[in-house]
Amino acid sequence: MSGRTPSTRLADTIGARPVSASAVVYPGKVWDVVSEDVDLGRAGTVTREIIRHPGAVGVLALDDEGRVALVHQYRHPVGMTLWELPAGLLDVEGEPPLLAAQRELAEEADLRAGRWDVLLDWVLSPGGSTEAFRCYLARDLSPVPEADRHQRDGEELDMPTEWFDLDEVHTAVLANRLNSPSLVVGVLAAHASRALGWSTVKPADSPWPEHPKLR
Incomplete structure (x- = not known):
């Protein structure tokens, strides 16, 4: 400095x-x-x-062992199956972003979190799209009880969840082996923020003026 x-x-x-x-x-x-x-x-x-675009939210779910929950999802526009953070569109009318993130984590990864923070906000393609993305950091994780789990259908039927050490994912990002933009940005931000004692994260209900509909 x-x-x-x-x-x-x-x-x-x-x-x-x-x-x-x-x-x-x-x-x-x-x-x-x-x-x-x-x-x-x-x-x-x-x-x-x-x-x-309605915007979207994603979740970097980090367990007590420093592992990140990733889903494996086929993306037809690029013809690739990508490792991604659990994420979803803000397409439910009136649903707050935090609630959407909590719902997506439960539906895609069968997880709940006792602590939520905003890790980072960004816009994905400002030259041609209104899409704004908010990435949450979820900790104090626990599994959703079997009886309460979301019944997956469609493309979600072939979207397994696996755990990887944050350092390993960070290395894979820098080696250009991972391409999902939300994963790349989220992992780089989380790796840097953890080194700073998570001093850069924001409260889960922080304003989000970068989203055109939330200004």
Whole structure:
């Protein structure tokens, strides 16, 4: 460290530019493609096609032995089966992000957590999508009782959960063996935060202004 005072300018600015026209070009099952005319000031008005996405949450579930719960899921757009964090869309109307994360952890990994924190927030493809992602850190884990477990169907039937040491996953990320963006960012953040005594995590109910619908 140089000892310099951190610049207050080194932070993204939230605030949309004026939109003079907006139309749905393609209504999809999960997200829509929208065309918007945006006033960029001196650059004039430009037309942008945007994927309007509901956003998503993921969970880095860390047990007392320093292991992370990962699910193995096939992703057809890239033709790959990826190791991923338990995660899901914010597609239930009115469901708070924390509740969505708790539901996804239970449904995909049969796990509950006694402690929840926000590990990191980010946007996945800001040049073309509204998708915002919040990654939670879940600790004090326990299994969901058999009688209360989610009955999986569809693609979830072939999504096994396995445990890996956080250091091992971190090494695999840096070796370019893992490609899921939520896993890559979440693991890098968790590995760094753990080295700092988890001083960087935020309360589970922290505001999330980066999500367009939660500002």
